[in-house]
Amino acid sequence: MVLILALQEAAHAAPEAHAAFEPTLPGLIVLLPLIGFIINGIAALVAARAATRLRALTHGHAAHEAHGHASHDHAHAVATHTHVEEAHDAHTHDSHAVAAHQHDASEQGHDAHDHDAHPAGHAEEPVPTGWTHTLPSLVAPGVMALAFIIALLNFFGMAGAELHEPVVRSYWSWLPVGDLQVDAALQLDQLSMLMTLIITGVGLLIHLFSVGYMSHDPGYPRYMAYLNLFVFFMLVLVLGASFPLMFVGWEGVGLCSYLLIGFWFREKANADAGKKAFIVNRIGDFGFLVAMMMMFVHFGSLNYVEVFERAPELAFGGAVVTAICLFLFVGAAGKSAQLPLYVWLPDAMAGPTPVSALIHAATMVTAGVYLVVRSSTLFAMAPTASLVVAIVGAATALFAATIGLKQWDIKKVLAYSTVSQLGFMFAAVGMGAYVAGVFHLMTHAFFKACLFLGSGAVIHAMHHALHATHSHADAQDMRNMGGLRRYLPVTFITMGIATLAIAGVPPFAGFFSKDEIIGAAWIGSAGELPLSQGSLLGVSGATWMGIIAVMLSIAALMTAFYMGRLMLYTFFGPNRTGDEERRHLHEVGWTMTVPLIVLAVLSVLGGFLNIDSHIPVVSAFTPLAIGGELALHGWLHPIIEGAEHVWESNVTGVGEVHHAAWPIILAILIGLAGLALAWVILKPETLGPPERTPAYKGGLEKALYNKWYVDELYHTIVVRPVYFLSRAFYSVVDRGTIDALIDGVVGRGSMLLGMTAGRVQTGQVNTYAFVIIVGVIVVLGAFVAL
Amino acid sequence: MNAALFLSAILFVIGAAGVVVRRNAIILFMCVELMLNAANLAFVALSPRAGIDGQVIVFFVIAVAAAEAAVGLAIIISVFRHAESVDIRNFSLLRW
Numbered sequence: 001m002v003l004i005l006a007l008q009e010a011a012h013a014a015p016e017a018h019a020a021f022e023p024t025l026p027g028l029i030v031l032l033p034l035i036g037f038i039i040n041g042i043a044a045l046v047a048a049r050a051a052t053r054l055r056a057l058t059h060g061h062a063a064h065e066a067h068g069h070a071s072h073d074h075a076h077a078v079a080t081h082t083h084v085e086e087a088h089d090a091h092t093h094d095s096h097a098v099a100a101h102q103h104d105a106s107e108q109g110h111d112a113h114d115h116d117a118h119p120a121g122h123a124e125e126p127v128p129t130g131w132t133h134t135l136p137s138l139v140a141p142g143v144m145a146l147a148f149i150i151a152l153l154n155f156f157g158m159a160g161a162e163l164h165e166p167v168v169r170s171y172w173s174w175l176p177v178g179d180l181q182v183d184a185a186l187q188l189d190q191l192s193m194l195m196t197l198i199i200t201g202v203g204l205l206i207h208l209f210s211v212g213y214m215s216h217d218p219g220y221p222r223y224m225a226y227l228n229l230f231v232f233f234m235l236v237l238v239l240g241a242s243f244p245l246m247f248v249g250w251e252g253v254g255l256c257s258y259l260l261i262g263f264w265f266r267e268k269a270n271a272d273a274g275k276k277a278f279i280v281n282r283i284g285d286f287g288f289l290v291a292m293m294m295m296f297v298h299f300g301s302l303n304y305v306e307v308f309e310r311a312p313e314l315a316f317g318g319a320v321v322t323a324i325c326l327f328l329f330v331g332a333a334g335k336s337a338q339l340p341l342y343v344w345l346p347d348a349m350a351g352p353t354p355v356s357a358l359i360h361a362a363t364m365v366t367a368g369v370y371l372v373v374r375s376s377t378l379f380a381m382a383p384t385a386s387l388v389v390a391i392v393g394a395a396t397a398l399f400a401a402t403i404g405l406k407q408w409d410i411k412k413v414l415a416y417s418t419v420s421q422l423g424f425m426f427a428a429v430g431m432g433a434y435v436a437g438v439f440h441l442m443t444h445a446f447f448k449a450c451l452f453l454g455s456g457a458v459i460h461a462m463h464h465a466l467h468a469t470h471s472h473a474d475a476q477d478m479r480n481m482g483g484l485r486r487y488l489p490v491t492f493i494t495m496g497i498a499t500l501a502i503a504g505v506p507p508f509a510g511f512f513s514k515d516e517i518i519g520a521a522w523i524g525s526a527g528e529l530p531l532s533q534g535s536l537l538g539v540s541g542a543t544w545m546g547i548i549a550v551m552l553s554i555a556a557l558m559t560a561f562y563m564g565r566l567m568l569y570t571f572f573g574p575n576r577t578g579d580e581e582r583r584h585l586h587e588v589g590w591t592m593t594v595p596l597i598v599l600a601v602l603s604v605l606g607g608f609l610n611i612d613s614h615i616p617v618v619s620a621f622t623p624l625a626i627g628g629e630l631a632l633h634g635w636l637h638p639i640i641e642g643a644e645h646v647w648e649s650n651v652t653g654v655g656e657v658h659h660a661a662w663p664i665i666l667a668i669l670i671g672l673a674g675l676a677l678a679w680v681i682l683k684p685e686t687l688g689p690p691e692r693t694p695a696y697k698g699g700l701e702k703a704l705y706n707k708w709y710v711d712e713l714y715h716t717i718v719v720r721p722v723y724f725l726s727r728a729f730y731s732v733v734d735r736g737t738i739d740a741l742i743d744g745v746v747g748r749g750s751m752l753l754g755m756t757a758g759r760v761q762t763g764q765v766n767t768y769a770f771v772i773i774v775g776v777i778v779v780l781g782a783f784v785a786l
Numbered sequence: 787m788n789a790a791l792f793l794s795a796i797l798f799v800i801g802a803a804g805v806v807v808r809r810n811a812i813i814l815f816m817c818v819e820l821m822l823n824a825a826n827l828a829f830v831a832l833s834p835r836a837g838i839d840g841q842v843i844v845f846f847v848i849a850v851a852a853a854e855a856a857v858g859l860a861i862i863i864s865v866f867r868h869a870e871s872v873d874i875r876n877f878s879l880l881r882w
Contacts, residue, residue: 762878763877763878763879763880764874764875764878765805765814765874766805766806766807766808766809766874769802769805769806770806773802773806
């Protein structure tokens with residue numbers, strides 16, 4: 001809300017003011033989350049010490065008391081077991097066990113293990129109270145609020161100054177190595193400003209939500225410390241003035257992502273998910289590194305300003321620039337979960353839900369899109385590489401959407417939806433529609449953060465209800481939900497708005513941003529975009545863009561359908577949570593509802609930031625435009641000027657852009673049709689709890705439910721060969737060659753030598769004296785003889 | 787002078803042979819003293835040709851030998867107290 005008002009004000013202020021832009025304390029924006037990390041980190045260390053002491057105390061108790069409710073993990077199984085027997089009679093207990101067994105069998109143990117364990121899984125653990133658990137509630141959102149305020153100040157300053165060149169603030173020389181000179185410098189321009197506002201703004205809301213969601217967790221201060229550290233690295237990523245600095249942030253957010261996915265690391269599945277994310281990202285980082293080295297070789301610098309200045313000196317569409325762009329895209333695909341490196345993101349849902357909202361929906365995963373837009377000058381030079389980006393993006397959008405159709409875990413649906421929406425963004429930036437990509441990035445941050453936080457609220461309420469009756473049902477399985485709109489009205493309405501936004505129903509945010517992307521694809525298919533002239537595999541760019549437009553349209557239909565399905569199964573129909581549990585279902589606290597409401601409002605208004613009156617249908621909303629027509633286009637124009645210059649001097653014969661009405665009408669129909677289909681086809685009334693509802697019916701459903709068996713495929717073609725190779729290396733090279741050489745030759749040799757030489761040392765003084773005398777005689781004799 | 791040097795050589799060889807052959811620590815010790823005195827005799831015998839320095843060194847040697855005798859005998863006594871023997875074949879504990 002504040003953001004939109006700010007944009008509006010800025011747009012009005014822009015024409016008259018021409019003062020030079022002087023950034024206010026840009027370093028402090030980055031520094032504040034780091035300070036938060038340090039304070040929360042200290043609290044976490046103190047809390048961890050206290051918890052260890054407490055555990056040592058209660059552990060002794062638990063050994064005496066068979067009950068053992070207050071004990072920790074080791075006694076957990078026993079403790080819950082006794083509880084079940086106490087709470088229910090033997091009959092319920094038996095049926096429960098059988099049900100759990102069937103549940104496992106029907107789901108083939110696939111998602112039985114990768115659940116958000118919050119918070120009941122660890123509620124048995126003593127929760128330390130005191131300053132370590134109250135201070136982070138104040139510090140973590142506090143530093144975010146301050147950072148957001150400073151970012152807003154800078155934003156107003158920048159908007160008033162009509163900035164054309166980026167402002168670079170250099171603090172100290174970081175890497176002065178020969179020809180490579182990298183400063184610790186921040187670059188403030190329209191793109192980094194927008195990203196900073198999204199990160200600090202949405203980040204603030206999610207920190208606030210976390211206070212409600214996580215404050216009862218024993219690891220609460222640690223959680224807040226990691227979250228602050230993540231924001232610090234994310235800000236380094238977007239504000240850094242050079243590729244190496246972006247890489248620092250890039251790796252840093254990867255680390256925080258790892259730490260937060262595996263936040264509940266006592267369960268192996270969670271720790272494994274963190275590891276998977278880290279390792280898959282490593283593949284992408286390799287691409288990023290290679291691209292950086294190539295850039296250094298060809299441009300002699302890695303600072304944005306210099307690289308993009310010298311980029312047009314390379315041959316347009318040449319092998320060098322194409323290779324650089326493709327390697328950059330490998331990095332982007334890893335971080336932003338594109339085919340074929342998307343597999344880590346769905347597993348990343350093992351982390352706490354606010355983490356999924358902040359890192360795996362709103363900010364970190366969009367870093368790849370940011371990278372491509374930041375390097376738009378380079379990508380404009382390489383039409384082939386750009387087409388690859390667009391095609392991979394479109395394929396990911398479609399592929400992930402199909403999987404999202406058949407997931408039962410509420411967070412898994414949203415995870416695949418995120419992968420799919422990131423595919424939309426990449427399709428946009430690949431087609432040269434950079435602003436459309438960023439626009440969708442922004443609106444997606446609003447509505448997907450809202451959806452994730454909403455799902456967090458649902459899970460929180462479900463957990464609370466299930467925990468109250470010591471039920472072992474899955475709090476994230478939609479088959480256990482149903483009819484929740486009566487119990488969680490605020491969550492229902494806000495998630496409903498976000499669903500309409502993501503489905504592309506006008507006038508919600510997703511409609512404008514997504515349809516700008518699909519519209520760009522249709523325009524490109526008519527040969528009216530500069531990159532339509534490129535070609536890949538002998539097929540012209542225009543043809544590819546036609547294919548992309550069709551793929552994205554189908555993906556959009558599926559998006560609307562699976563989101564409708566999610567809403568239907570979660571909030572409509574009869575409640576399936578259980579009679580006992582139902583009494584404990586109620587709305588979550590204000591720290592969780594306020595962020596939801598703010599994000600829902602942003603999901604409604606976000607689209608009005610970029611209304612193009614040239615496009616039919618959309619132009620109807622022009623009077624509602626915030627910040628004037630094309631606010632975002634105008635704002636980001638200086639960023640993509642480099643790309644436009646490249647096209648101006650290298651691409652000729654691009655047709656005039658014609659905006660037709662039919663793609664927009666088609667898009668609206670697709671969004672509505674998807675929701676309507678879900679409403680008509682799916683009958684939440686017929687659904688039962690997981691043990692009575694099979695996860696899938698036929699062959700296709702089975703393939704979709706099992707995510708097209710991609711994890712299994714990777715396991716076969718990547719993981720197992722790697723295991724095989726490492727075993728071979730272990731037994732042949734390490735044990736067979738190196739160890740044999742060291743143990744056999746060197747070890748045995750010196751032992752033998754020692755045994756032999758040891759015989760000389762008899763321990764008898766006479767012998768030594770004799771040897772000395774003989775030695776002296778020999779030496780003297782030698783002197784005399786010479 | 788040659789005769790003196792010859793005597794010195796004989797004494798030295800007797801001493802060295804004693805150190806190598808004998809097992810009794812005290813005898814060993816005496817043999818070492820014998821070698822020292824053989825060297826002293828050589829120094830003195832050569833002083834008419836090589837100057838007064840040799841005779842000065844002899845005094846040093848006697849002084850050092852006296853100190854060495856004190857320390858050496860003390861060690862032997864303490865060893866004997868410990869092991870009731872001065873046969874050096876028994877003392878090879880520090881061997882590997």
